[in-house]
Amino acid sequence: MKFLIFAEDSKNAGGIASKLRDSGDVHAIIMKDQVEASSSYGIKKIYGLTGKPFADNVAESITKLNPSSFDLLVISSTTLGREVAGIISAKQNLLCATEVFDFTLQNGKIVTKRFFYGGKTIMEEESEAKIITVTPGSFDPQNGEKTSEFEDIQLPQSKVNLIETKPKEKSSTNIEGANIIVSVGRGIGKKESIDKIMPLVEATHGELAGSRPVCLDYKWLSEERQVGLSGKKVKPKVYIALGISGQIQHIAGMRGSKIVVAVNKDKDAPIFQESDYGIVGDIFMVVPKLVEALKK
């Protein structure tokens, strides 16, 4: 079999390649600056896109590689990725299975899993989809043996005009790759309270993350730290949820965690149903005690 991947970054290209490479040859289209970092994942051919990516010109470049000659086109489901998938699916009249977090290929068909009803259910579907969009972070990138060939593709002119690009402040945050995550919700009360949580982040050598209200509505934390259906999907070894009620959309973002710890003063908070260990109590009383206990 033969697969084509489009991902903007090397980690997701590598994750998808690791999932596919035992079943056939993997080709990948990625941004040029990610090509080098993608060369260790056993991808047969890596196409590096140069120029400014828009949905239309990326879709055009992928279309030139004739996606229907591949058994499957796998697109990392970023904002750009979903737009590209929509364009190619419509233009080539190819069925696209969307927002897939796991899949298996069997007898010319594909069985895909995705969240439905806003994360309340998991829908398992069988189809002849030739395109799938995959939730970023679904598969771990592992080094492969095959050496890669390289080719550059210059992106054609887009119909959209770019007036200005403002790069976001580069931060070292990578909650998707974190082993330990300390995640805060509305229950911390105010932005300043994050300072009181930091000793636990340090004691666990963890990364700080937050729920949708904390990151998007109140902006106590930056958007890139948001865990949830509409944010990052994380699967650390330990996920510590502080003052997070446990809305299903949040659970959908952290369900893959190995151990889940929750602290909440409401003993009926749904987060406890999704926890291995729960402490009913005041966060600001529990956190210092936990820091102390971990030092022992």
Add this chain to the structure above:
Amino acid sequence: MHTYTSGGNILAFNIIVLVKQIIDIDQIRNDPKTGEPLLQNIPLRIENLSKNAIEAGVQLKEKSGGKVTCIIFGTDKANAAMKEAYAMGVDEGYIIKGYKGNNPQRTAKILSEKIKALGNNSVIILGNQSADSYTGMLPGMLSSMLDIPLLGNAVSIEADGNNLKVKRVLDESDEIISSPAPCVISVTQEINQPRLPPVLQIMAAGRKPINMEDAKDEDVPVPKVLSNLAPKSERKREIYEDVDKGVEAVAKAIRGEIR
């Protein structure tokens, strides 16, 4: 209706907002034994981002003139959603009946045909990803089927003559991008706070006629649903109301992982 004039030409936008009606997913409970979602008697609502799309369309009309037309691809239960759209400032509404569940290919075909029938030079505004199915396919599909540019993931829309300028938010950067109409604009939740219409407008909306149509059958593949159940949670659920005991248990459980 107020129109935007520039150099003697009247440039009023033909604004089309696409609205999805969904069952109120926050009210869905799962059967504790079988894990099946219990969908009976759950009310319908306008999908959250569709409200942002309506608001963005109405704001664009208020600033630049034009007309806002709303299309709902739904069922005969979509009247309430259309009345809500009218109350928010939509001028004309079409309900296309025949929605049979999540199938972006079919939805995009039906919507794009209606959009073509409504005329040229339209600005099509829709949510970027709906809260129930999360496919995110429609913006790209519509831009492809209508062969017009996509200004995606917008947190603001500004009109300058016939040009639409959008702030697009991406993971690594924010971009200001633009295109002349016709174009497709997909919006995010952050773009606006949808208005709560005053009572008089709600009453007036109730009397406004709604155009009803039936969807044509489209020959598109339909995936076979193997199962649709609540995810199984195999967590230990050791919950401590005694904080000290809880801290001790947690420290013991995670100590090995944090080294």
